[in-house]
Each structure stands twice: as C-alpha cells, then as structure tokens.
Amino acid sequence: MQHQETNFFKEQLRTGEALYLPSISVDCVIFGFHAGQFKVLLLKYKHNNKWALPGGFVYKDEDVENAAIRVLNERTQLKDIFLQQFYLFGDVERSKEKHAEKLLQEEGIEDIDAHWLQQRFVTAGYYALVEYNKVKPVPDALSSECTWHSITDLPDLIIDHKQIIEKGLQVLRRQLNFQPVGYNLLPEVFPIKELQLIYETILGKKLDRANFQRKILSYGILDKKEKHYSGGAHKAPYLYSFNKESYFKALENGLAKEW
Amino acid sequence: MQHQETNFFKEQLRTGEALYLPSISVDCVIFGFHAGQFKVLLLKYKHNNKWALPGGFVYKDEDVENAAIRVLNERTQLKDIFLQQFYLFGDVERSKEKHAEKLLQEEGIEDIDAHWLQQRFVTAGYYALVEYNKVKPVPDALSSECTWHSITDLPDLIIDHKQIIEKGLQVLRRQLNFQPVGYNLLPEVFPIKELQLIYETILGKKLDRANFQRKILSYGILDKKEKHYSGGAHKAPYLYSFNKESYFKALENGLAKEW
DNA sequence: ACAAAAGTGTTCTGACTACACCCATGG
DNA sequence: CCATGGGTGTAGTCAGAACACTTTTGT
Numbered sequence: 001m002q003h004q005e006t007n008f009f010k011e012q013l014r015t016g017e018a019l020y021l022p023s024i025s026v027d028c029v030i031f032g033f034h035a036g037q038f039k040v041l042l043l044k045y046k047h048n049n050k051w052a053l054p055g056g057f058v059y060k061d062e063d064v065e066n067a068a069i070r071v072l073n074e075r076t077q078l079k080d081i082f083l084q085q086f087y088l089f090g091d092v093e094r095s096k097e098k099h100a101e102k103l104l105q106e107e108g109i110e111d112i113d114a115h116w117l118q119q120r121f122v123t124a125g126y127y128a129l130v131e132y133n134k135v136k137p138v139p140d141a142l143s144s145e146c147t148w149h150s151i152t153d154l155p156d157l158i159i160d161h162k163q164i165i166e167k168g169l170q171v172l173r174r175q176l177n178f179q180p181v182g183y184n185l186l187p188e189v190f191p192i193k194e195l196q197l198i199y200e201t202i203l204g205k206k207l208d209r210a211n212f213q214r215k216i217l218s219y220g221i222l223d224k225k226e227k228h229y230s231g232g233a234h235k236a237p238y239l240y241s242f243n244k245e246s247y248f249k250a251l252e253n254g255l256a257k258e259w
Numbered sequence: 260m261q262h263q264e265t266n267f268f269k270e271q272l273r274t275g276e277a278l279y280l281p282s283i284s285v286d287c288v289i290f291g292f293h294a295g296q297f298k299v300l301l302l303k304y305k306h307n308n309k310w311a312l313p314g315g316f317v318y319k320d321e322d323v324e325n326a327a328i329r330v331l332n333e334r335t336q337l338k339d340i341f342l343q344q345f346y347l348f349g350d351v352e353r354s355k356e357k358h359a360e361k362l363l364q365e366e367g368i369e370d371i372d373a374h375w376l377q378q379r380f381v382t383a384g385y386y387a388l389v390e391y392n393k394v395k396p397v398p399d400a401l402s403s404e405c406t407w408h409s410i411t412d413l414p415d416l417i418i419d420h421k422q423i424i425e426k427g428l429q430v431l432r433r434q435l436n437f438q439p440v441g442y443n444l445l446p447e448v449f450p451i452k453e454l455q456l457i458y459e460t461i462l463g464k465k466l467d468r469a470n471f472q473r474k475i476l477s478y479g480i481l482d483k484k485e486k487h488y489s490g491g492a493h494k495a496p497y498l499y500s501f502n503k504e505s506y507f508k509a510l511e512n513g514l515a516k517e518w
Numbered sequence: 519a520c521a522a523a524a525g526t527g528t529t530c531t532g533a534c535t536a537c538a539c540c541c542a543t544g545g
Numbered sequence: 546c547c548a549t550g551g552g553t554g555t556a557g558t559c560a561g562a563a564c565a566c567t568t569t570t571g572t
Contacts, residue, residue: 022281024349024381064349064381088347088383090283090323122283122323124347176518178433193524203518210526211561218560234523235569258436259462452551469553470534477533493550494542 008141009107017116020057025123026068027055027161028083029168030076031151032132033185038151038201039132040165041075043143047106051155053164054140055123068126075146076135081184082251083128086171087164090122094160103142127168129185173203178254180221183242189225191237192216219255221247267400268366276375279316284382285327286314286420287342288427289335290410291391292444297410297460298391299424300334302402306365310414312423313399314382327385334405335394340443341510342387345430346423349381353419362401386427388444432462437513439480442501448484450496451475478514480506 030041042051054075058067068083100117137146149155151169154162172181181202182195196212216222225239289300301310313334317326327342359376396405408414410428413421431440440461441454455471475481484498 021379021381024282058349058381060379061351063351064347085347088323088344090317090383092320092322120280120319122280122317124349173518174437174513177436177515191524199518207518208562208564209524211563213525215561230523231571232523233521233571235525237524254433256436258433259458259466450551467535467537468551470536472552474534491550492544492548494552496551 010109012141013109013117016057019059020116021060022116023119023121024064025055025057025121026064026071027053027123027125027164028068028071028075029053029125029127029165030072030135031127031129031168031172031185032135032148033198033201034132034148036197036201039148040151040154041135041137042147042149042155042157043075043139044145044147045103045142045158046144047103047142050158051149051161052143052158053161054146056140064124065126068124072126072128074140075138076130077138078130078134078184081128081130083126084171084175085124085126086168087125088122089125089160089164091160092120094123095120099158123164125164125168127172129172129181129183131184131186133187169202176202177256180219180242180247180250180255183244183247189228189239189241191228191230191239192222193237195240219246219250221250269368271400272368272376275316278318279375280319281375282378282380283323284314284316284380285323285330286312286382286384286423287327287330287334288312288384288386288424289331289394290386290388290427290431290444291394291407292457292460293391293407295456295460298407299410299413300394300396301406301408301414301416302334302398303404303406304362304401304417305403306362306401309417310408310420311402311417312420313405315399323383324385327383331385331387333399334397335389336397337389337393337443340387340389342385343430343434344383344385346384346426347381348384348419348423350419351379353382354379358417382423384423384427386431388431388440388442390443390445392446428461435461436515439478439501439506439509439514442503442506448487448498448500450487450498451481452496454499478505478509480509 032039032041041054043054044051054071056067056071056074058064062070065083065085068085069081072081072083073079104117132148137148139146151165154165157165175181176199182198185198186194192213193209195216196207196209199212200207221243222240223243225241227236228239230236291298291300300313302313303310313330315326315330315333317323321329324342324344327344328340331340331342332338363376391407396407398405410424413424416424434440435458441457444457445453451472452468454475455466455468458471459466480502481499482502484500486495487498
C-alpha cells in the first residue's frame with residue numbers, strides 16, 4: 001500500500017514537469033454552511049498529518065481558472081459552482097517552508113529529479129460557496145482525509161494557507177455589498193431565515209429579521225413559492241428560490257448604489 | 260545601434276531563464292490625471308510598433324508585488340506609490356498571439372534557445388495612481404517610447420492588455436466605495452475641486468459640487484490649510500492636504516458603511 | 519391557550535440629492 | 546459692478562435601524 005502510493009507519487013513527479021505550468025498553483029477555499037457554522041473543506045496530508053487547502057497545478061494548455069474548477073470538482077464531486085478568484089499569493093516567503101522537500105524526504109524519495117516540485121510556487125486563491133449536504137469529500141492522492149472544519153476553529157495549516165483563508169473571507173465579506181450570495185449554498189427552495197443565517201455567519205454578526213427580509217427582497221433576486229410546513233410550533237414561513245436570471249444579472253452588474 | 264540592442268536582448272534571453280520565475284509576469288496599469296483626462300502610461304515596442312503596458316518578470320527571489328513596484332519605479336522614476344493587485348490573467352488564450360516568437364523573429368534572433376520566453380505566461384495585473392507631473396517616463400530596452408494615453412482613446416495594444424486596463428479600471432471604480440483615492444495623484448496641497456475632478460474622471464460622470472465636498476470631508480482624511488489665491492476672478496478656494504494617518508487607516512479599514 | 523417564529527407596520531434617524539443663496543475676487 | 550466660482554443652507558426623499566404588533570402553527 002505504502003509502496004503503491006510512493007510509486008504513484010514518483011510517477012506524478014516524473015510527469016509533472018511535462019504536464020504542468022511551472023511555478024504556479026491554485027488553491028481553493030471551499031466554504032460550506034452547516035449546523036449554524038461556516039466551514040472550510042481541508043485535506044490532511046499523509047506524510048506529515050498537517051492540513052492544507054485543496055489545491056493543484058495548472059496544465060500547460062489549461063486556463064488557470066479551469067484548474068481551480070477541476071480541483072473543486074475533484075474534491076467535492078460538484079459541478080457548475082460559482083468560483084471567484086480573489087488574490088495571487090506571490091511572496092518569496094511562502095516557499096521558505098520547504099514543504100515539497102520535506103514531503104519528498106518523508107515519502108522516502110531521493111532517486112528522482114524533483115526539481116519541478118521543489119522550485120518556488122506562487123498560488124492563485126479561489127473561493128467557492130457550496131451546499132454542504134451535496135458535497136462528497138474526496139481526498140487526493142497525497143492526503144488521508146478530506147473534511148470540513150469550522151472557520152472559527154482551524155487546525156494547523158501548511159505554509160500560508162491560514163492567511164489565504166482569511167483573505168478569501170475578507171474579500172467575500174466585501175463582495176457581499178455588491179454581489180448576491182447563496183445560490184449554491186442552499187437547496188432549490190428555502191425560507192429566508194436560512195439565507196439570513198448565511199449572511200450572519202459570513203459577516204460574523206446578527207442581523208435584524210424584518211430589515212433583512214425587506215432588503216433581500218428588494219434586490220428582486222428571489223421568487224416566492226408556496227408555504228411549507230416546517231414542523232415547528234409556529235407559523236410556517238414562505239419558501240423562496242433564486243431567480244437565476246436576475247441573480248446572475250445582479251452578479252454582473254452589482255447590487256449596491258455606488259458613487 | 261540596432262546591433263547593440265539585439266546583443267542586449269540576447270543577453271537577456273540567456274540570463275532570463277536563470278534569473279526569473281518561469282511562466283509568470285506582472286503588468287502595471289499606471290493611471291495619471293492631466294488636462295481633465297484620465298491617462299494610462301504605455302510603451303511602444305520597437306520591433307512591431309505596437310503598444311503595451313509596462314510589465315516585467317519576477318526574480319526568483321523576489322516577491323511578485325515587488326516586481327510590480329520595480330516596474331513602476333523603472334518606468335516612472337517614482338517611489339512609494341500605492342499599488343494594488345487586481346487580477347491574475349491566466350487564460351491559455353492570452354499566449355496564443357505568439358508574441359514572443361514574433362519578437363524574436365523580428366529581432367533577427369534564431370540562434371538561441373529562447374524556450375524560456377516562448378512558453379506560456381500568466382500575468383498579475385497591478386494598478387497604480389500617480390501624479391502626472393512627477394512622472395518622468397522611461398522606455399524599457401525593447402521599446403522606443405513611453406507615453407501617456409487617454410483612457411478614452413487607446414491605441415492598439417498587444418495580447419489582452421486592453422482587457423487588463425478595463426479590468427483594472429473596473430476594480431478601481433468599485434474600490435472607490437471603500438478606499439480613499441487621490442494620495443499620490445495630487446500635489447501636497449490642492450483645492451477640493453481637483454479631487455472632485457479625479458473622482459469624476461474615474462467614474463466617468465459629474466458629481467454635485469456641494470455634496471462632494473461634504474461627503475469627502477466627512478471621511479476625515481483631509482486637513483484644511485490656509486487660503487490660496489488662484490488668480491481666477493472669483494473667491495479663492497481653501498486648500499487641503501491628505502492626513503496621512505487617517506488616510507492610510509481608511510485604506511485598511513474601508514470607508515463605507517457595509518452590512 | 520400559549521409559546522414560538524413568521525409576516526408586516528411604524529417611527530426615527532441619518533445620508534444623499536438638488537438646488538438656492540450668499541461671499542470673495544479680478545477684470 | 547458684475548461675472549465667476551467657492552462656501553454654506555435647506556427641503557425632500559429614501560434607506561436602514563429598532564422595535565411593536567399581528568398571524569399562524571404544534572403542543
């Protein structure tokens with residue numbers, strides 16, 4: 001088993017240089033929402049038990065954005081998800097950890113020209129917002145686990161992956177002012193309260209129920225459906241779904257009144 | 260002369276692979292403001308007379324951001340300028356033009372392994388806002404001119420440089436809602452009208468004089484100076500200067516009331 | 519009937535708009 | 546003294562915040 005993996009990994013190293021753009025990688029911050037908490041999907045590396053963002057390399061004939069889409073799809077099995085590039089992390093510093101070399105050592109690989117992987121990498125950060133229940137997390141070849149972690153309680157992460165998550169969250173918060181959010185975070189139909197919870201967790205603060213309802217409805221991106229019986233001892237809320245047309249129009253043109 | 264340049268260029272090619280990160284470049288959209296127009300600084304290549312953004316490569320031990328700072332400094336002779344990374348352009352498409360190969364051909368270079376320059380590049384876009392009068396435009400080794408061009412009347416640009424400018428402008432417009440602007444676009448002291456003109460040209464629309472004054476003053480980033488005699492046949496306006504401390508605090512924390 | 523949570527209404531405030539008015543200055 | 550442009554005032558509108566009131570439902 002260990003042997004097989006090492007072989008697979010050697011093969012990757014051998015072909016990597018031929019297949020991938022050198023020096024550039026992508027990392028995906030995949031946000032989900034569950035049990036009132038905002039979550040990120042992380043991988044646990046076999047060789048050092050440290051956690052990392054799902055990431056990958058860019059094929060020589062592949063758009064960088066497509067590499068991010070591919071990574072997202074491979075780890076979650078989801079398609080057609082909204083992905084947003086948010087920053088290129090390009091400091092020299094981020095390669096200082098010699099992550100690749102340690103990985104090679106700990107895999108017991110020495111007899112190979114691993115120059116490709118050992119050189120410095122800059123990485124493009126992408127974030128995605130996905131529906132927690134629809135995700136089937138799949139670890140990659142180098143990792144033993146692929147699991148959700150609460151944003152407020154992250155484990156030790158390699159290199160600058162913690163900063164990448166924070167930057168992604170920061171950009172997401174800003175973009176809430178211009179872009180609608182929720183499309184593939186929620187099921188087809190949902191009560192407004194669910195959407196409000198998402199906004200509250202992204203922003204990290206409570207919002208007024210009545211005001212949120214009015215504001216979000218004023219955007220004109222929601223279609224009202226019939227009522228729904230939640231089972232609670234209270235009035236059943238209306239259900240809504242996103243009006244795709246106006247939702248994506250809003251994504252492009254922005255929501256807020258600007259200067 | 261032509262000979263000398265070709266030699267210089269050959270030398271660059273020879274050392275490029277050793278010096279620079281492969282596959283990644285930076286391009287700077289340098290905005291200036293003059294005669295009521297919003298301008299961009301462009302280079303004109305010697306070999307094909309086409310225009311391009313000032314750009315460059317990243318040294319193997321250099322932060323990507325620093326490469327952008329270096330490019331900005333070399334073309335403008337300015338230091339300590341606000342630079343903002345705004346997007347990584349990573350489509351395969353953008354290398355399709357075979358820009359590098361044509362360049363080599365037209366320089367009459369064939370006897371060299373130019374693999375390094377010919378491979379696909381992704382580029383990080385940065386924008387800068389600079390004081391037009393302080394800039395001393397300096398062409399780089401491959402270009403014959405370095406001049407300002409009105410944003411509304413751009414010449415033919417290589418590859419996707421037109422899209423890069425547009426994206427930079429779009430991001431800049433959005434960021435106007437959160438970040439103050441003007442710090443190194445204006446001299447030390449200036450009347451508010453000047454700042455308003457900048458906002459108007461960036462946004463491409465007129466703003467109300469009275470309301471602009473109140474809004475910009477409400478940010479608390481301006482210090483009032485003594486009056487100034489402009490020579491016009493009218494009341495002399497107050498002069499202001501940016502309060503660096505609160506200006507940079509505002510840059511970090513944002514201006515607008517967000518969610 | 520009562521608690522819980524949804525839907526809706528109301529009041530207050532503060533920001534932005536549009537425009538009016540007055541002030542200083544040079545010709 | 547008047548044209549020009551700067552400074553300031555103000556009425557109207559609109560959005561958001563806070564909170565009250567009513568409605569529906571399961572137990």
